[in-house]
Amino acid sequence: xxxxxxxxxxxxxxxxxxxxxxxxxxxxxxxxxxxxxxxxxxxxxxxxxxxxxxxxxxxxxxxxxxxxxxxxxxxxxxxxxxxxxxxxxxxxxxxxxxxxxxxxxxxxxxxxxxxxxxxxxxxxxxxxxxxxxxxxxxxxxxxxxxxxxxxxxxxxxxxxxxxxxxxxxxxxxxxxxxxxxxxxxxxxxxxxxxxxxxxxxxxxxxxxxxxxxxxxxxxxxxxxxxxxxxxxxxxxxxxxxxxxxxxxxxxxxxxxxxxxxxxxxxxxxxxxxxxxxxxxxxxxxxxxxxxxxxxxxxxxxxxxxxxxxxxxxxxxxxxxxxxxxxxxxxxxxxxxxxxxxxxxxxxxxxxxxxxxxxxxxxxxxxxxxxxxx
Ligand SMILES: NC(=O)c1ccc[n+]([C@@H]2O[C@H](COP(=O)([O-])OP(=O)(O)OC[C@H]3O[C@@H](n4cnc5c(N)ncnc54)[C@H](O)[C@@H]3O)[C@@H](O)[C@H]2O)c1
Numbered sequence: 508x509x510x511x512x513x514x515x516x517x518x519x520x521x522x523x524x525x526x527x528x529x530x531x532x533x534x535x536x537x538x539x540x541x542x543x544x545x546x547x548x549x550x551x552x553x554x555x556x557x558x559x560x561x562x563x564x565x566x567x568x569x570x571x572x573x574x575x576x577x578x579x580x581x582x583x584x585x586x587x588x589x590x591x592x593x594x595x596x597x598x599x600x601x602x603x604x605x606x607x608x609x610x611x612x613x614x615x616x617x618x619x620x621x622x623x624x625x626x627x628x629x630x631x632x633x634x635x636x637x638x639x640x641x642x643x644x645x646x647x648x649x650x651x652x653x654x655x656x657x658x659x660x661x662x663x664x665x666x667x668x669x670x671x672x673x674x675x676x677x678x679x680x681x682x683x684x685x686x687x688x689x690x691x692x693x694x695x696x697x698x699x700x701x702x703x704x705x706x707x708x709x710x711x712x713x714x715x716x717x718x719x720x721x722x723x724x725x726x727x728x729x730x731x732x733x734x735x736x737x738x739x740x741x742x743x744x745x746x747x748x749x750x751x752x753x754x755x756x757x758x759x760x761x762x763x764x765x766x767x768x769x770x771x772x773x774x775x776x777x778x779x780x781x782x783x784x785x786x787x788x789x790x791x792x793x794x795x796x797x798x799x800x801x802x803x804x805x806x807x808x809x810x811x812x813x814x815x816x817x818x819x820x821x822x823x824x825x826x827x828x829x830x831x832x833x834x835x836x837x838x839x840x841x842x843x844x845x846x847x848x849x850x851x852x853x854x855x856x857x858x859x860x861x862x863x864x865x866x867x868x869x870x871x872x873x874x875x876x877x878x879x880x
Contacts (some may be wrong), residue, residue: 512839513546513580515605517572517596518587519559522610522640523550526587527563528783530826536814539841544621546580566796572596578601583608583839587640589684590692592613594623597851601637602629608638608835612701612861613854615692617879620858622800626853638835640856641705643763644775647822648784650780650804650810650846652774653710660786661769667707667748671699672762676734678727686730694732696723696861699752699763704860705849706765707750713742715860723868725746726755738864750864753818810845 514530517646530543532613548565549572550556556568564636575581576599584600586593586609593614598605614620627637643649655662676686676695684690691697707713710790735753742748754864756762773787775798804821806813815822834844835838849857861863 510541511544511839512541512582512836513544513578514550514583514769514780515546515575515578515581516565516585516587517550517575518610519548519550519555520550522587523548523559524563525642525825525828526585526640527559527565527833529565529828530585532570532825532829533832533836534789536829537836538733539833539836540842541836543583543832543836547575548577548609549575558748564653567571576605578599582606583835586610589690590697591619591684591690594619597637598626599624601635604630604633604635606636606638606702606839606852608640609642609851611705611854612692613639613851613858615690615697615860617862619692620855621880624855634646637836637851638831638838639849639851640683640828640831641702641709641857642827642831643702643706643778644709644831644849645792645827645834645848646778646781647777647809647811647826647830648776648781648801650830651801651803652776653785653846654787654810655774655784656710656712657765658768659676660772660776660788661767662771662853663744663746664711664742664767664769665746666768667711667742667746668737668763668766669703669707669748670751671695671763672751672756672759673699673754674759676727676759677757680727686732688731690734693736693756693861693865694725694730694734695752696736696865699754700738700750700861700864701766701857702763703750703752704857705854707748708860709847709849710765710767711742711744711746713738714856714876715748716743717741717859718867718874718876720871720873721868723865736864736868738867740860740864764798781823784792806830824837842858 553570560568766775
């Protein structure tokens with residue numbers, strides 16, 4: 508008989524659509540051992556829910572997310588709501604015995620993130636799993652970068668440059684929970700630096716231990732959150748890293764980019780050309796040295812690609828989410844994901860770096876991350 512797992516989705520807008528699509532496509536493209544069953548969707552806008560449920564294949568809907576806790580058909584709860592709700596919703600569902608996949612940042616505040624990590628640790632002892640939607644890990648070019656670093660293509664990584672720039676947050680931007688401190692926690696920092704810190708930790712495979720200095724800046728003064736946060740940090744092994752997040756950078760739409768420089772070579776990735784990974788092999792004969800542009804679309808060679816299309820038939824934004832849904836189902840079936848999946852504990856470490864950067868900016872001083880409990 509076919510094994511399925513009932514999924515409840517909370518949130519039905521931007522990420523709600525990305526995740527609903529993933530839970531549908533994953534069955535078709537990955538044929539997982541345990542299939543996803545889109546059981547119920549919850550959100551605030553009751554008028555939008557019937558059409559959403561019909562369109563994305565959910566059997567039921569509710570405007571009261573708390574009902575999901577006692578729903579025997581639901582095993583996995585997918586939290587795709589604004590940051591201030593992540594803790595309340597995730598903890599309630601973990602306590603009700605559900606697995607939880609939560610959007611990033613883990614939470615809007617460090618205190619919420621800590622409570623979530625504690626709840627996840629407790630639930631883990633009862634066999635419940637947690638996941639965080641750091642979906643960019645599962646872009647094939649990024650997963651390939653992870654593999655190449657582990658194969659030694661760069662040698663020891665000594666320097667990371669990471670930027671995540673968007674342009675929509677200028678003075679004319681409309682009202683959004685993303686500009687409210689109570690709802691979002693921070694601005695570009697939690698929104699964008701969260702992804703960068705996750706990718707840097709994931710690719711290097713070490714923890715960041717020190718924030719040397721940071722700048723937090725709000726260009727649009729009436730806002731309660733930052734528009735731009737820049738910081739410098741060091742990894743446990745001594746590699747240095749720079750992080751830049753801004754939502755007021757004209758000409759950058761979703762410019763999420765990372766470069767790793769190692770003793771033997773370098774790698775760089777930029778999401779607006781997400782099918783490409785660039786590699787520089789510093790051990791090649793000097794006459795032939797130069798950046799290699801790898802089109803990461805070869806089935807059977809590049810991660811995830813065998814589930815999609817023939818070579819050169821490029822992927823898009825939504826595929827990272829489908830790839831993540833596939834890995835979540837693998838993990839729930841007791842199998843190994845294609846590349847490591849972040850759980851609440853892992854995302855809490857990312858949150859600690861974010862907290863350290865804010866403290867550094869506000870105190871004008873270096874911050875040792877082990878001092879943040
Ligand atoms: N992984 C990524 O790349 C990525 C991209 C965008 C957003 N996100 C994250 O996803 C989360 C949601 O962001 P979004 O862009 O989808 O926001 P959104 O504003 O588009 O959607 C928020 C949804 O939450 C629902 N909601 C709000 N309050 C609720 C409540 N009290 N009870 C139930 N539902 C409620 C709304 O009805 C809406 O459906 C955020 O944490 C954000 O940081 C992640």
